Amino acid sequence: MEDRIAIIGGGNLGTAIARGLAASGKMSPDKITITRRSIHLLDGLKKEGFNIEPDNTLAVRSARVVLVAVRPRQLDAVLEEISPALVEGKHVLISTVSNASIAAIRHGLGKKIPVLRAMPNIAVSVGESMTCLCGDESAGQEARGAATKIFAPLGETLFITEEQMTPATALCACGIAFFLRAIRAAAQGGVEVGFHAEDAIQLAAQTARGAATLLLEGNAHPEMQIDKVTTPMGVTISGLNEMEHHGFSSSMIRGIITSAEKAAKLYREQGNSNGEEH
Numbered sequence: 001m002e003d004r005i006a007i008i009g010g011g012n013l014g015t016a017i018a019r020g021l022a023a024s025g026k027m028s029p030d031k032i033t034i035t036r037r038s039i040h041l042l043d044g045l046k047k048e049g050f051n052i053e054p055d056n057t058l059a060v061r062s063a064r065v066v067l068v069a070v071r072p073r074q075l076d077a078v079l080e081e082i083s084p085a086l087v088e089g090k091h092v093l094i095s096t097v098s099n100a101s102i103a104a105i106r107h108g109l110g111k112k113i114p115v116l117r118a119m120p121n122i123a124v125s126v127g128e129s130m131t132c133l134c135g136d137e138s139a140g141q142e143a144r145g146a147a148t149k150i151f152a153p154l155g156e157t158l159f160i161t162e163e164q165m166t167p168a169t170a171l172c173a174c175g176i177a178f179f180l181r182a183i184r185a186a187a188q189g190g191v192e193v194g195f196h197a198e199d200a201i202q203l204a205a206q207t208a209r210g211a212a213t214l215l216l217e218g219n220a221h222p223e224m225q226i227d228k229v230t231t232p233m234g235v236t237i238s239g240l241n242e243m244e245h246h247g248f249s250s251s252m253i254r255g256i257i258t259s260a261e262k263a264a265k266l267y268r269e270q271g272n273s274n275g276e277e278h
């Protein structure tokens with residue numbers, strides 16, 4: 001039997017996960033309950049067959065897997081509210097909240113519920129997220145399996161250490177914005193060399209997909225593929241080197257480091273002690 005899921009916090013990510021799961025065909029919308037305080041904003045999902053519930057505790061009681069997707073500042077109140085409804089031996093809690101450690105969540109719950117963290121990105125809605133997962137000793141095989149069952153249909157999953165979750169935020173969750181900006185920049189170049197904007201976006205996005213697929217399906221290093229398209233004194237190498245002279249690789253690296261450092265700072269300010277050493 002499918003595990004029923006309660007998504008506490010039907011915002012950008014919570015609703016994208018719900019829609020992604022339904023679109024994957026691995027879970028029907030009637031097995032998913034979504035909550036938020038401004039409940040009328042979920043009317044669209046209700047029409048799509050999801051269960052919409054203003055009461056977090058009722059949503060938790062209806063489910064086995066509880067996915068918490070609220071903002072960090074909203075987390076403590078939510079944990080306090082749902083704790084009485086969580087049953088040891090029944091529920092598994094998965095948090096997507098970037099700044100909250102498993103220890104802090106467990107402390108907020110005051111119960112022995114298996115707790116895992118998930119760091120997906122917004123491409124869950126199209127089944128192409130890179131989702132990093134972690135759990136402590138409370139999360140056994142069954143709980144890890146429940147988390148994988150939710151996120152595997154939404155893209156790729158990888159279990160990492162909790163210390164790696166903060167850098168994973170920069171590389172994967174923020175990373176989607178970095179790659180979108182790279183595609184937009186390529187399209188802007190495309191317009192300048194003669195394409196209409198919508199054609200330029202399509203050409204750039206599909207070219208980016210091709211590059212990613214070469215790496216993911218060919219299991220190759222980027223530089224090996226680049227060597228294949230850069231003929232001596234050729235067109236590609238001249239463009240590539242011009243980009244590097246202007247800091248292409250350097251700005252991507254520095255952007256990821258800056259995001260990771262900011263995420264680590266916020267994590268520390270939230271009162272967490274691990275996850276900052278990277």
Ligand SMILES: NC(=O)c1ccc[n+]([C@@H]2O[C@H](COP(=O)([O-])OP(=O)(O)OC[C@H]3O[C@@H](n4cnc5c(N)ncnc54)[C@H](OP(=O)(O)O)[C@@H]3O)[C@@H](O)[C@H]2O)c1
Pocket residue numbers: 008009010011012013014035036037038039056069070071072074077078096097098099119120121122173
């Ligand atoms: N967006 C991403 O790509 C992404 C990726 C990885 C991780 N995350 C993390 O996931 C979390 C959610 O991100 P988001 O972008 O989806 O934020 P968001 O759009 O602001 O969604 C948060 C939702 O939580 C709801 N909420 C707040 N208090 C609540 C309560 N007491 N009970 C039920 N619902 C409540 C809010 O709706 P109401 O105000 O109507 O209650 C809102 O819809 C954040 O912690 C973020 O760091 C996000």
